[in-house]
Amino acid sequence: MHEHEKRDYLLKGVLPVLCASILWAFGYFARKIILFEITPLTLTFITAFVVSMSLMLWLRPHPLHLWRVFHAHIWNHIALAFTGVIFGTTLMFIALDNLDLGLATVLEKLQPLFTLVLAALFLKERLPVRVLPYCLAALISSVFIFTESTQTLQMALSPQNLIGVGAVIGAAFSWGMATIIGRKLMLSGVRSREVTLIRFTLAWLFLAPILLLQGDLVTHFTLSPFVWIIAVGSAIITTAGGYVLFYSGIKVVDAPTSGFLELLTPIVSLALGLIFLDETIRYTQIFFIGLMLFSIYKISTTKTKRT
Template sequence: MTSGRNLSTAALTGLAPAVWGSTYLVTTELLPPDRPLLATTMRALPGGLFLVALGRRLPAGIWWWRALALGVLNIGAFNVLLFVAAYRLPGGIAAVIMSAQPVFVVALAALFLGERVRGRHALACGLGAGGVGLLVFKGSVSPDGVGVLAALGGALCMASGITLTKRWGRPGGVGLLTFTGWQLTAGGLVLLPFWLSLEDLPDGLTGSNAVGFTYLITLGAVLSYMVWFRGIERLPATAVSFLALGSPVVATLLGYLFKDQTLSVLQLLGIAVIFLAVTLGQPQSPRRKPALTP
């Protein structure tokens, strides 16, 4: 059984992937069309700079390169690779490949964090990948090699970011706001040259665009990443990795509710399988030994 404290922490941490699952709907409905790099850069950089200014503290010593590495892995490189995979892989296959992320975390956590690999973790990895496949994969496709490598790279970036965030923790005296700001700023600065070189500026911004960008900066970045990094501090890395599988579930449900997309029996089965995988991936409270009778 999962302890009450772990369950509440997992539930709060799971809100972050749920919010990230909503960004597809926000991007397609509220933001300027065909500018995903603009969306990802604006999602990270303004909020990161605001948090750094609010905290009034910059990294020191070894934390300059650690903050850069975490920002690249958790935000910058991850979003660029996700963008490449989404454009080159049709039919949801990118999401299926990205669902390998918990497998990477299980291996990395065992190597660098000393977390034990248990049978339920292996089962949860298989169920998670299978559930995402039922949820998003449609028809036969001819996978693009670059797209497949980008999706695998994105999964590895996320897995490495989770593992290193857990291993390094936060420097003493640095609050969660400031720590999140360092990473968002680093990730946004990595994204900035890709956006400026690959996309044109929109002709103008509408009221809907302003609402969309506000949502991405506040809920989609500042609040969600704070919750995410808090969860990494308090839960095993493997447990956090499985929570990320909630993102395609939310994206699918929102598509059904707001974009008239279908929701088949197989997709409902996929949601149930993903929920089971997430549950299996959470830490279990130790079993109490029965009291010895005199």
């Protein structure tokens, strides 16, 4: 690789993915500090609406072309909106509302494990035997990370912890399913940016009538300016901005590099929780977090083949 190629690889590939991973961590942090005043479902709606509008302004797609892309794979796009945003994002916000920031973002990294299993089931991709020990290590590590954070069985079985863990596992599973659906769409020739735009647009369109029936769209106009600034700002900067940076970066970097850089999200989240939210971490947790993230890295960079 020549000098200018190395520079392009770093500036156009590594740096955008690195920044996206850090932005996502700050996005989780920002959402956690406002969830005391806003419901997870309403926050998902605001996020989806703002991201959709931001991507519309950035991509400037032709409406007729976008309709054709949607109509050609209508059910896959709808399924992606539900798994990727309505279920996945809302469940992650519920997890952030009930668990420590660091714990929630670390456990969410189980997503590649679900993606691997779901790819074997729905895309008929062969599950490599060599990756099974890493799957087992990731699962065992996640259990120890959680139990070490609660210290006692009574705390582990508290409603708040059970809701939080159930929500983060549900989010990881939903996003794993969304990855499979998104992969199917891209194998059909749909561009990743269009997949993302349609996903977020459909999500807020489906959520709007639900929130109207609940009265949340009206009552939440009384939210404080601080909550609105954080909700809208984090959607523009960390979610929409993160996607723009990530998709531009993965055109240049290889899968192992991207997988490694994405691990910065839980690491930065852990640091933010320790510094700003008075969260704690035990030495045994550090070991299991390291083991889990290493295992997830190996899983996420595993190449699978069609059976």
